[in-house]
Amino acid sequence: MPTRTQAIVLAAGRSSRFNTSAIKLSFTLCGQEMIRYPLNVLKALKIKTLVVVGYQQEIIRGILDKYSYPVECVEQTIQKGTGHALLCTRPYWTEDTLLILNGDVPLITEAHIAELMKRHRSTAATISFIASYNADPSVIGYGRVIDNGEQVSIVEQREFTGDPARECRLNAGVYLIERAFLEDTLPSLETHPSGEIFITDLIHKASEQKKKIEIVDIPFDHVRGINTLKELWVAERLVRSDIINSWMAQGVRFIAPESVVIDYDVTLSPDTVIGYGVQLLKGTQVGRKVTIDAFSVLDGAIIGDSAIIHSHSVISHASVHGMAQVGPFARVHQHSTLHAESVVGNFVEVSKTTLGHKSKAKHLTYLGQAQIGKEANIGAGTITCNYNGVSKHATIIEDGAFIGSNSALLAPVTIGKEAIVAAGSTITESVPAQALAIARQRQTTKLHYAPLIKGKHAQAPDKLKLKLATQGS
Amino acid sequence: MPTRTQAIVLAAGRSSRFNTSAIKLSFTLCGQEMIRYPLNVLKALKIKTLVVVGYQQEIIRGILDKYSYPVECVEQTIQKGTGHALLCTRPYWTEDTLLILNGDVPLITEAHIAELMKRHRSTAATISFIASYNADPSVIGYGRVIDNGEQVSIVEQREFTGDPARECRLNAGVYLIERAFLEDTLPSLETHPSGEIFITDLIHKASEQKKKIEIVDIPFDHVRGINTLKELWVAERLVRSDIINSWMAQGVRFIAPESVVIDYDVTLSPDTVIGYGVQLLKGTQVGRKVTIDAFSVLDGAIIGDSAIIHSHSVISHASVHGMAQVGPFARVHQHSTLHAESVVGNFVEVSKTTLGHKSKAKHLTYLGQAQIGKEANIGAGTITCNYNGVSKHATIIEDGAFIGSNSALLAPVTIGKEAIVAAGSTITESVPAQALAIARQRQTTKLHYAPLIKGKHAQAPDKLKLKLATQGS
């Protein structure tokens, strides 16, 4: 439904209480920047939007550029308060009613804004705004709504001297204001001692002029503004909790939902089990009947039905097909694909590699830039050597090949179909299908030599010029 | 103490609000299926038990088959409500009093049932049941106990239209009913519009007949029914918290008990320290003065006194004896045994292997199907090769043997007592005691060759037919 309302999002302020070098609105909640939360609400309601930028505007503009709904930026060159920010947008006002929001209220929902608009229309109000009751005196940073029966006003936190537990109706910083009133009144607002002009003074002005003022009260959790990293944490927990509750309701079992980190764009499916502390990040998609065990981290991972991800696995920008098994202690990344029923075991890294159907690499292996066919067996301790100091090359291992343990494969090299590489070999030439390649020295056994070497006399190792070093302690 | 009471557990219903393919009663809380919780209470009280099965009865029967106390199943072929389920059991009634429970109340304790039975007897009641007060209007799924002073009845959740905060005495679904009354009344219960017959209507009938009705109120946490995965989570946390509190009281220190997952059959001992996020699963037994560091997962593990399990270790169906050390990043599984004072270090997998007293394998090693004696030293990067594509074989390493780093041992092979394997060897033949085995090529050093190769001109690698590849980026 089109609307005669235009939104103005205030995103120009410094976020000094964050004590970080980046502006607070660029911090993410569940993988999405704070500023995008109110924008998503406006997009859902199809409201044309202006964003007032100023401090670190290049960061905010960068986020908006990636955003799919067109919004326009207006620059506020000096920080002179919310009223001044609003004034900066005056040349761009095109609609009859203006919806003004702070950029740092990520928990406001579409339903709340819709309710505000509905109430504004039905009461023919000049100003409507969202408020919330919270009697906790430790809650700070909110203007107080003072309604003495005759007049309504909002006192800014800095200027409030009353009893916070008694005057506990808080201003959420979300206003719907008739443009005609704004054009009359905004230019004449007084400047406070801090040098700032405040939107909140409009309420008192409207009240004095006997204009209709409508207040919509909503639960405090939804009006939370984010002024410190601690408040960011609290808000992110609320968002995360909503996401997880929704997946639980759809048949996903979380062993400990309170320990899971999940991003807004992750998708899960019924009959899947998410273990303790699992991290499900950006764009991860998980199929049905999947098990993801404790302490695994998935980032941009696609996991097929009935796959098993054992504990302590890290899967990043990679696909794991149905019934494949990964981990524990595996890392699959860099656009690798593990085909159905393949197995990647412990201390195995898979990078820029495709592992075919039912192929296995179960122990202490590095597969980089490798194309591996079906039912191949990659022995423990196998290393693909894809970088020679000048350039990088691929390793091809065809269907049914068998790579003996502790082998090194120097790319570019192809191991043919059903070929065998003997354990302990360093393979420098391609191996034809069904051939055996061996590249290791034969064993020599010297009887009674061990005592000579092993410290019966301490100088032996040097004399013999034998080096038998093993690991340190 | 024998009793003239017979129990009927209702386990036939669909669990549609779980949104999972498996029936909710098969889901575990702390490693034990939900249906077993009420059964354990009945077993402890030595009450003969019938279980009404229906939906996915093969799963329920499978769980009951593994259960050590004999229970009989009665099939309810169509789902027509709790009253109908009870009717199905009528041919098997043998005792004077029937105890009827839902299968999904895992937090009911022996003491609560005993109290119900005691009160039933002492008041000579016809029907006694358990209820709980909870004024939270968001609590749903429970029938409401309505006691107007003259009559008592239970209104099913679906048919309740009152104020949930006011009429807040909830029916737990646990009833003790005289068989004579049941035989008279049950067949005549009316069918509700949903096509179901409800046990709860018996209360009203009894009340009309001026029978004695006794209500036992217990705390809500113990009557929680499990109808969603979220409720399962809440209930499991309560069970887990009881388990952990009990171990804390017995001298086990948990660095962060809220982060630990523990199963019902795990045993711990005093002076042991459990780190952050440790997972203690099925049948794990941990001795005294053991340290288990953060993010370790133990599943069917037996850990001896004063062992140290460093962080990120996974021990599954394996034994670690006293004063042994494991990890970080170690995996010990498949019925392996680490003897006293042995050491398994980082990125080491131990599978189907025995590691003797004071033997060490500290870095990047795969030990599979190996029998290792005492005081052996397994160098970094050692691989036992137990599979040749046809069959599997064992590796035997005798007392005091020294395996140089980066060696491969091709099974079947025996490394004799105090023998030495030179670093970098691929061992194909057994090595006698005190012998030295060496199987590697001598080093050739070509002066000034490196610049030729290393990209001074890009074609060099091909011309020289030398491959010096290393890892990718």
Added chain:
Amino acid sequence: MPTRTQAIVLAAGRSSRFNTSAIKLSFTLCGQEMIRYPLNVLKALKIKTLVVVGYQQEIIRGILDKYSYPVECVEQTIQKGTGHALLCTRPYWTEDTLLILNGDVPLITEAHIAELMKRHRSTAATISFIASYNADPSVIGYGRVIDNGEQVSIVEQREFTGDPARECRLNAGVYLIERAFLEDTLPSLETHPSGEIFITDLIHKASEQKKKIEIVDIPFDHVRGINTLKELWVAERLVRSDIINSWMAQGVRFIAPESVVIDYDVTLSPDTVIGYGVQLLKGTQVGRKVTIDAFSVLDGAIIGDSAIIHSHSVISHASVHGMAQVGPFARVHQHSTLHAESVVGNFVEVSKTTLGHKSKAKHLTYLGQAQIGKEANIGAGTITCNYNGVSKHATIIEDGAFIGSNSALLAPVTIGKEAIVAAGSTITESVPAQALAIARQRQTTKLHYAPLIKGKHAQAPDKLKLKLATQGS
């Protein structure tokens, strides 16, 4: 400011409800022993301190020996209650006022003690003590302060028979008492049936003698005594929470502060991000703009600005300089140093090693006792072999050297500047600068051999005497 006050800390008691073999006061909260918490407060206030020791006094004395502020110990040879403990210190009283504290109140702050002293002075009290209101009847272990308007007394928990919810002012065990009164009254306190003498009886005596008694009430969280491992957990959470809140306020982002374990002496810096479940232990120092991902454990680690520690990394007593990258699944320990912009990747252990500027060891490597220069490239699967069964030796890898994959370097050995080690080599001799070292067998390829070997007939492997074993299943 000097004070005429002398402190006596009671640390002689058995801690039987801990059910541990070590005395509770030796247990740490956030890396610091419980007994040190009250001592730190006394040190900050510059109050001369006596500690009464008894049970396991060698442990307490050991902790005090490491403590930088001088305190004197007085032995209580038999456990006869707090009053008796105080009597034991009588020969050492030197000041006019005695401040008596239990050793197990770690949450008392300097401000609370300062307030107690101020109130004691300003009211010219004979006895002042700290109390707290808590009406929770499950809170046990505290004496109850009974003030009937005329007289004040404290009834020990064991002797209290009143209603705990009504008489809910609890004694914190922190007293300021005039020495003159103590010298008069302490020797005459009666012995209770348990054989003990209680300090708390002094209150009643003072009250009877119409002495001024001053009570300072503070929030319960600060008077918590620690009598069980569960109470230790609760107190440690409070301390940890304060530490984390303080870092959040200083610009450190915690993805999930509730999951982080942090010690009292850790330092962090703004713009740093701490992931889920990160453990920040003893003396760890983290610079600005650092990322530490989930499940990493840092213990005595020094991390430079803009370093990235990927998930599942364990860094223990080691330094990671600016812009270096570590992990996932890396272990850096034993006083290793990773210089700026160096990279240590997955399944890599770095022990007693220095890795130079921009050098890389990215996959499956063990670097022990190695000195590695700048811009060196350590291939996947490289093993430094620093132990030969007799002694340990160093490996030196000079600037720009290139170590091919799957190589073993037998120490002592030096790889010269820009030298190359061919993949798969076992290096036993030093390699001059710019030389190429190769130590591997040439490859032999036998056509059509694979089927002969690979189980076409099961006996083949034995007949051919070929062993091609790879990993197990």
